[in-house]
Amino acid sequence: MDIKEITILGGIGKNGEKELLDTVSLKMGDVISIVGPTGSGKTALINDIELFANRNTPSKRKILINGTLPPDEFTTDPSKNPIALITQHTNFLSDLPVHQFLTIHAKIRGAGRSETIVNETLEFANQLTGEPINEHCAMTELSGGQTRSLLIADAVIIGNSPIILLDEIENAGIHRTKAIELLKQYKKIFIFVTHDPRIALLSDFRVCMKNGSMQSLIVTDREEKKAAEEIKKLDDLMLEFRTAIRAGGHITFKGLEERLKALGYVV
Amino acid sequence: MKVIVCAGPPTSGKTTVLKQVSKILKEKGHRLAYLKIDVQFANEDILFKKEFDIPTKKVYSGDLCPDHCNVVVLGDAIKWAAEEKADILIVETAGLCLRCSPYIERSLGIVVLEATSGMNLPRKIGPMLTLADVAVVTKIDLVSQAEREVFRANVNEAAKHVAVVETDALHGINIGHLVTRIERTQDISAPLLLRGNPPVGTCTICVGKKEIGKEAHFGVLRTLETDIFYRGE
Ligand SMILES: Nc1nc2c(ncn2[C@@H]2O[C@H](COP(=O)(O)OP(=O)(O)OP(=O)(O)O)[C@@H](O)[C@H]2O)c(=O)[nH]1
Ligand SMILES: Nc1ncnc2c1ncn2[C@@H]1O[C@H](COP(=O)(O)OP(=O)(O)OP(=O)(O)O)[C@@H](O)[C@H]1O
Ligand SMILES: [Mg+2]
Ligand SMILES: [Mg+2]
Ligand SMILES: [Zn+2]
Numbered sequence: 001m002d003i004k005e006i007t008i009l010g011g012i013g014k015n016g017e018k019e020l021l022d023t024v025s026l027k028m029g030d031v032i033s034i035v036g037p038t039g040s041g042k043t044a045l046i047n048d049i050e051l052f053a054n055r056n057t058p059s060k061r062k063i064l065i066n067g068t069l070p071p072d073e074f075t076t077d078p079s080k081n082p083i084a085l086i087t088q089h090t091n092f093l094s095d096l097p098v099h100q101f102l103t104i105h106a107k108i109r110g111a112g113r114s115e116t117i118v119n120e121t122l123e124f125a126n127q128l129t130g131e132p133i134n135e136h137c138a139m140t141e142l143s144g145g146q147t148r149s150l151l152i153a154d155a156v157i158i159g160n161s162p163i164i165l166l167d168e169i170e171n172a173g174i175h176r177t178k179a180i181e182l183l184k185q186y187k188k189i190f191i192f193v194t195h196d197p198r199i200a201l202l203s204d205f206r207v208c209m210k211n212g213s214m215q216s217l218i219v220t221d222r223e224e225k226k227a228a229e230e231i232k233k234l235d236d237l238m239l240e241f242r243t244a245i246r247a248g249g250h251i252t253f254k255g256l257e258e259r260l261k262a263l264g265y266v267v
Numbered sequence: 268m269k270v271i272v273c274a275g276p277p278t279s280g281k282t283t284v285l286k287q288v289s290k291i292l293k294e295k296g297h298r299l300a301y302l303k304i305d306v307q308f309a310n311e312d313i314l315f316k317k318e319f320d321i322p323t324k325k326v327y328s329g330d331l332c333p334d335h336c337n338v339v340v341l342g343d344a345i346k347w348a349a350e351e352k353a354d355i356l357i358v359e360t361a362g363l364c365l366r367c368s369p370y371i372e373r374s375l376g377i378v379v380l381e382a383t384s385g386m387n388l389p390r391k392i393g394p395m396l397t398l399a400d401v402a403v404v405t406k407i408d409l410v411s412q413a414e415r416e417v418f419r420a421n422v423n424e425a426a427k428h429v430a431v432v433e434t435d436a437l438h439g440i441n442i443g444h445l446v447t448r449i450e451r452t453q454d455i456s457a458p459l460l461l462r463g464n465p466p467v468g469t470c471t472i473c474v475g476k477k478e479i480g481k482e483a484h485f486g487v488l489r490t491l492e493t494d495i496f497y498r499g500e
Binding site: 047050051056057075076078081084085086087089092093094096101104105108109151154155158159 | 383385386408409410411412413414416417419420431433438439440441442443
């Protein structure tokens with residue numbers, strides 16, 4: 001099935017009151033963010049999408065694909081499921097070796113030539129991790145960041161899913177800017193749950209959550225896009241420091257001063 | 268009256284699933300009765316009585332195999348539920364033997380498996396899965412989608428004709444599909460027969476002989492190297 005659009009029909013918030021937004025539509029190629037305080041229901045919202053909720057989850061939301069109810073095969077046959085969800089708490093429980101697990105998953109997903117697909121997946125994942133994944137080690141031995149990287153790669157390459165939901169990509173210590181750069185090469189619907197201003201401002205629009213309910217839809221306008229350029233520089237600077245500290249370096253005040261000045265800030 | 272037999276390993280989420288199911292069935296106006304069969308401890312009867320105000324009972328199988336116990340008591344339980352004017356009898360059982368099935372003909376057999384329980388579980392539990400009508404996979408909120416898909420494929424591979432319902436039972440996700448299956452189940456009728464073929468032989472271990480080694484036992488035996496053979500009259 002060719003995915004053109006996904007629609008979220010609003011339900012109720014945690015207090016049982018009707019959600020302020022009653023329809024949110026995402027078109028193929030859209031990148032959107034979901035923002036809001038912790039506990040505000042961001043994860044619950046993407047879970048609803050992934051489950052093709054039909055007024056049967058606590059939020060009573062309903063999900064439409066191309067304007068109609070999604071076919072049963074989306075949930076009964078993994079190879080037909082257009083959605084990949086990378087959850088917030090990812091821990092593998094299977095002690096299968098990485099390579100074997102990916103091979104099985106590729107087969108289930110009907111991804112074709114499993115050997116090349118699996119290698120491609122590992123290659124993608126390794127661009128996001130600090131230390132490369134050993135394909136012979138058990139899935140349970142992977143670090144949090146490696147796990148997350150592998151799941152993203154699995155969703156994009158093996159799943160080849162047209163709709164990708166990512167819960168707090170920034171949290172696992174992977175190269176998130178690299179991840180987004182890589183992801184944006186693919187034409188898909190991306191939904192990022194995030195607390196990170198840089199990611200939020202990268203999206204076409206964002207849904208703001210409060211108390212379990214979709215409160216508002218904010219389009220990233222010209223002004224925000226301009227501000228985003230500056231935020232990007234500051235964020236890169238932070239990443240530089242992070243890299244330095246990770247590599248065992250030492251941070252000096254003078255170094256910080258120079259970098260800020262180079263960006264055009266007075267210290 | 269419809270009979271629902273729900274089996275699954277300990278703490279797989281049977282009670283949590285059945286509570287979500289009962290809530291919806293009650294709202295739809297069904298009259299439920301609930302029976303729990305467990306080895307040595309259970310409090311679900313009190314729980315269901317309190318939460319849903321329905322007739323409940325529990326049976327400890329004690330020294331009997333829970334599946335065996337199931338066979339022995341289910342006839343009485345169906346009479347009891349009918350006297351209580353229930354239209355659906357829900358039976359929760361530990362189903363520990365893994366060689367026989369706890370399901371009876373014309374009941375709805377539900378097996379509950381945790382997505383967190385390891386990729387090979389579906390291959391290990393035999394008739395409890397293969398003779399079920401529906402496999403409910405719980406705790407999907409705790410695993411990645413990729414693992415969930417592989418687990419589901421393993422269930423399908425071990426039991427092709429069993430329908431799979433994946434759920435986060437704490438939040439009642441997808442329970443509606445299970446309720447639909449329950450409502451479509453036919454009424455129970457005589458003769459009451461266990462599904463599938465139970466394992467052959469009555470074993471001396473089950474009846475309490477504790478000595479290790481084939482010399483001490485009768486019936487169907489084997490050595491480490493040979494296939495099974497029979498000793499006795
Ligand atoms: N996260 C999560 N927890 C669950 C889910 N289903 C059940 N649980 C939890 O798992 C534990 C065991 O659930 P029960 O429903 O009591 O399991 P059971 O199969 O009835 O257990 P016994 O009758 O004792 O064999 C409880 O703490 C439940 O809250 C689920 O889908 N997700
Ligand atoms: N509309 C709703 N109706 C009922 N319960 C809800 C609703 N939305 C969220 N909840 C419940 O509120 C709790 C917190 O929600 P959730 O985990 O989605 O928060 P979050 O925004 O992802 O938080 P964090 O930033 O900490 O990850 C969950 O138990 C969830 O099931
Ligand atoms: Mg969350
Ligand atoms: Mg129980
Ligand atoms: Zn038995």
